[in-house]
Amino acid sequence: MTSPLEQKKIRITGPSVVTANRTWDGAVVYRTAQQGWSTALSDAAIVSTSDDARALLAESAADDVGAVGAYIAPVELKGGVVKPGNLREHIRSKGLTIDLLPA
Amino acid sequence: MYAYDELDRTLINERVSEFRDQVKRRLSGELTEDEFKMLRLQNGVYLQLHAYMFRVAIPYGTLSSKQLRRLAHIARRYDRGYGHFTTRQNIQFNWIKLAELPDALAELAEVGIHAMQTSGNNMRNVTSDQWAGVAPGEVEDPRIWSEILRQHTTLHPEFSFLPRKFKIAITASEHDRAAIKIHDIGLRLHKNADGETGFEVLVGGGLGRTPFIAKTIKPFVAGRDILSYVEAILRVYNQYGRRDNIYKARIKILVHELGIEKFAREVDEEWRQMGHSALTLDHSVIEEVRSRFSYPAYEKLPHMPDELKQAAHDPLFERWRKNSVAPHKVQGYSIVTLSLKPVGGPPGDATADQMDAIADLADKYSFGEIRVGHEQNLALPHVAKRDLPQLWKALDRLGLATPNVNLVTDIIACPGLDYCSLANARSIPIAQELTRRFANHDTADMIGRLHINISGCINACGHHHVGHIGILGVEKNGEEFYQITIGGRADENAQMGALIGPAVPYAEVADVIEDIVEAYLALRDRPEELFVDTVKRLGVEPFKERVYATR
Ligand code: HEM
Numbered sequence: 001m002t003s004p005l006e007q008k009k010i011r012i013t014g015p016s017v018v019t020a021n022r023t024w025d026g027a028v029v030y031r032t033a034q035q036g037w038s039t040a041l042s043d044a045a046i047v048s049t050s051d052d053a054r055a056l057l058a059e060s061a062a063d064d065v066g067a068v069g070a071y072i073a074p075v076e077l078k079g080g081v082v083k084p085g086n087l088r089e090h091i092r093s094k095g096l097t098i099d100l101l102p103a
Numbered sequence: 104m105y106a107y108d109e110l111d112r113t114l115i116n117e118r119v120s121e122f123r124d125q126v127k128r129r130l131s132g133e134l135t136e137d138e139f140k141m142l143r144l145q146n147g148v149y150l151q152l153h154a155y156m157f158r159v160a161i162p163y164g165t166l167s168s169k170q171l172r173r174l175a176h177i178a179r180r181y182d183r184g185y186g187h188f189t190t191r192q193n194i195q196f197n198w199i200k201l202a203e204l205p206d207a208l209a210e211l212a213e214v215g216i217h218a219m220q221t222s223g224n225n226m227r228n229v230t231s232d233q234w235a236g237v238a239p240g241e242v243e244d245p246r247i248w249s250e251i252l253r254q255h256t257t258l259h260p261e262f263s264f265l266p267r268k269f270k271i272a273i274t275a276s277e278h279d280r281a282a283i284k285i286h287d288i289g290l291r292l293h294k295n296a297d298g299e300t301g302f303e304v305l306v307g308g309g310l311g312r313t314p315f316i317a318k319t320i321k322p323f324v325a326g327r328d329i330l331s332y333v334e335a336i337l338r339v340y341n342q343y344g345r346r347d348n349i350y351k352a353r354i355k356i357l358v359h360e361l362g363i364e365k366f367a368r369e370v371d372e373e374w375r376q377m378g379h380s381a382l383t384l385d386h387s388v389i390e391e392v393r394s395r396f397s398y399p400a401y402e403k404l405p406h407m408p409d410e411l412k413q414a415a416h417d418p419l420f421e422r423w424r425k426n427s428v429a430p431h432k433v434q435g436y437s438i439v440t441l442s443l444k445p446v447g448g449p450p451g452d453a454t455a456d457q458m459d460a461i462a463d464l465a466d467k468y469s470f471g472e473i474r475v476g477h478e479q480n481l482a483l484p485h486v487a488k489r490d491l492p493q494l495w496k497a498l499d500r501l502g503l504a505t506p507n508v509n510l511v512t513d514i515i516a517c518p519g520l521d522y523c524s525l526a527n528a529r530s531i532p533i534a535q536e537l538t539r540r541f542a543n544h545d546t547a548d549m550i551g552r553l554h555i556n557i558s559g560c561i562n563a564c565g566h567h568h569v570g571h572i573g574i575l576g577v578e579k580n581g582e583e584f585y586q587i588t589i590g591g592r593a594d595e596n597a598q599m600g601a602l603i604g605p606a607v608p609y610a611e612v613a614d615v616i617e618d619i620v621e622a623y624l625a626l627r628d629r630p631e632e633l634f635v636d637t638v639k640r641l642g643v644e645p646f647k648e649r650v651y652a653t654r
C-alpha cells in the first residue's frame with residue numbers, strides 16, 4: 001500500500017471516495033454528499049470520474065477545521081454496498097486486523 | 104533515578120500551556136493544519152491511520168513507579184487501555200484525541216514526563232543501555248552523560264531545525280545493548296591508557312532507505328570535552344547536511360559522501376575554531392548531574408540465598424531465571440527482564456493494568472524503578488535474589504514471565520500497516536504468527552539466541568536490517584510482500600543482513616522463517632553456534648537453497 005498522502009496527479013480508475021482524519025480526535029471520516037464528514041463509509045459521496053474526484057477533494061480539503069489530510073481512496077461497489085478498495089483502507093475503515101491480547 | 108530540578112519543571116509546564124493554546128487555536132480554525140503540523144510534531148503528536156499517535160520520551164529508559172502509574176492512567180483515561188514501548192525508549196499511545204492531548208500532557212508533566220523532541224528535525228531522546236548503573240563491569244553510569252546531552256540540546260535553537268532528525272545513543276559496557284552503531288552519533292564510554300574516562304565517538308549510523316553502520320570518528324574524547332565535540336559534529340552537519348532532499352538529509356549520507364576522514368577533519372577544524380572552552384564541562388557540573396542520580400540503599404546479601412536454592416528445584420522457575428535474570432553489579436541482586444512478547448501478543452505492548460501491576464512490583468522488589476530497553480521489553484533493575492521466586496510468580500500471573508528474552512519469539516516489530524500511515528504491509532500479525540509457531544519453549548531454547556526484526560516499510564523502525572532475521576514489508580501490485588534478510592546484528596559487531604531471495608507473500612512468511620530456522624539447525628556445527636555465526640560461517644547460499652528449493 002503506497003501511502004496516498006503524497007497524491008499529486010489525480011486520476012481515478014474506479015469508484016472513489018474522499019477520506020481524512022477528523023481534526024479533534026483523529027477518527028477516520030469520509031466526505032459526504034452534503035458537504036459534511038461521516039465516520040461511516042456508507043455515507044460517503046462516491047465519485048467515478050477524475051473531474052468529480054478533483055472537485056470533491058478540493059471542497060473537502062478546504063474544510064481544514066473539520067478534518068485533516070484529505071485524499072482520494074478507492075472503493076468497491078458490490079450489490080449497492082460500499083467496501084474499502086484496498087487493505088489500507090480496509091484497516092482504516094474496519095480497524096486493526098490483530099488481536100490486542102495474547103492468544 | 105534522576106531528580107528533575109526547578110528549571111526542568113518550569114520548562115515542561117510552560118510547554119504544556121503553550122501547546123494547550125496551540126491546540127485551542129487549531130480547533131477553532133485560527134491555525135490551519137499546515138501551520139499546526141510542526142507545532143504538534145514538536146510535542147510528539149503524529150497522525151496515523153486511525154487516530155493521532157502520541158509519543159512520550161522515557162529519557163535513557165529510566166522510569167519511576169510513580170511515572171509508570173501515570174502512563175497507565177494516560178492509557179486508561181485518554182487511550183484504549185494500552186501503550187506501545189518502542190525501540191528508542193519511548194512509549195506511544197495510538198488512540199489519543201487531539202482535543203484531550205493538553206490535559207494528558209499536563210498530567211504527565213506533574214510526574215516530570217514530556218514529549219518534547221520525540222519527533223521533528225531535532226535532537227531526539229538520547230538513549231542508553233537499559234542496564235545502565237547496574238551492569239557489572241560498566242565503566243560508569245552512561246545516563247549521566249545522556250542527561251548532560253539532553254539538557255544541553257533540549258530546545259537549543261541551533262539544534263531545533265537540523266536538516267533531519269538526530270539520534271544519539273550511549274553505552275558504557277563491553278556488550279552494546281544500546282545499538283550505538285545504528286545511531287547518528289554513538290558514544291562508547293571507556294578508559295584510555297592513562298585511566299581517564301572518555302568516549303569513543305561513532306558517527307553516521309542509521310537504518311531506513313540507506314542503511315549505514317556508524318564509523319569511529321575519534322577513538323577518545325575526554326568526558327569534559329564531549330559537549331563541545333558533539334556540538335562541533337552538529338555544526339558541521341547543520342552547515343553541510345542536505346536540506347534539499349529528505350532522502351539525503353541524515354548525517355549518515357553526509358558522512359558517506361564526504362568520507363569519514365574528511366568529515367572528521369571538518370569536525371576537528373570546527374572544534375578548534377570553537378575554542379571549545381565555553382562548553383568544556385567543569386568537574387563540578389558533571390558531579391552536579393551525577394549527584395542527581397540516586398542509587399538504592401542496597402543491603403549486604405548472600406550470593407546464593409536459600410530461597411533461590413529451593414526454587415531451583417522448579418524447572419519452570421529455573422527456565423525463566425536462566426533466560427530473564429542477569430547478573431547485577433551488587434552481590435545478592437539481579438536485573439530482571441520483563442518480556443513484553445507473550446505468545447500471540449503484539450510485541451512491546453503493555454496494558455494499563457500491567458503497567459500498574461509492574462509499578463507495584465517495582466515498589467516491592469526493585470526500589471521503585473523500571474527500565475525500558477530498545478528490544479521493547481522492560482526490566483526491574485535492582486531485584487534481591489531472595490525475591491526472585493516471589494517476583495516470578497507475580498510476573499507469571501501478569502503474563503510478563505514468558506521465558507523468551509533474546510530467543511526467536513522476542514521479536515522487535517514496528518506498528519506496520521495496522522497503525523502506520525507510511526506502511527506498505529503489516530508487521531504485528533506476522534510477529535504474532537511467528538510467536539505461535541515457535542511457542543514451544545523447549546524448541547526456542549534449543550534454537551538459542553535469534554533476533555527477528557520486522558518493519559512495515561523501508562523506514563526501518565523495526566530495525567529489520569540488523570535483525571539476525573530481518574523481515575521488511577513491501578508492496579507488489581497492491582498485495583503485501585516481505586523481503587527477508589539474514590545475518591544482520593545490532594550489537595558491537597553490528598552489520599546489515601543479506602537478502603536471501605525474492606520477496607514472499609504474507610501467507611508464506613512464517614513458513615519461510617520456519618524453513619530458515621530448520622536449515623540453521625541442520626547446518627550449525629554444534630548447538631552453541633548461534634544462528635548469526637552459522638550465517639557468517641556459511642554465507643546466505645545454503646539457506647537460500649533450502650528455503651527456495653521447494654518454492
Ligand atoms: C507510528 C508512527 C511512525 C512514523 C510516522 C515513523 C516514521 C519514521 C521515518 C520516516 C523514519 C525514517 C527516517 C529517516 O531515515 O530519515 C523512521 C525511522 C525510525 N523510526 Fe519510526 N516511525 C513511526 C513509528 C516508530 C516506532 C513505533 C518506532 C519504534 C518501534 C520507531 C523507531 C524508529 C527507528 C529506530 C528508526 C530507524 C533508525 C534510524 O535510522 O533513525 N518509529 N521512522
Ligand code: SF4
Pocket residue numbers: 517518519520523524525526527558559560561562563564565
Ligand atoms: S517502519 Fe514504516 S511501517 Fe513501520 S512504523 Fe516505521 S514508518 Fe511505519
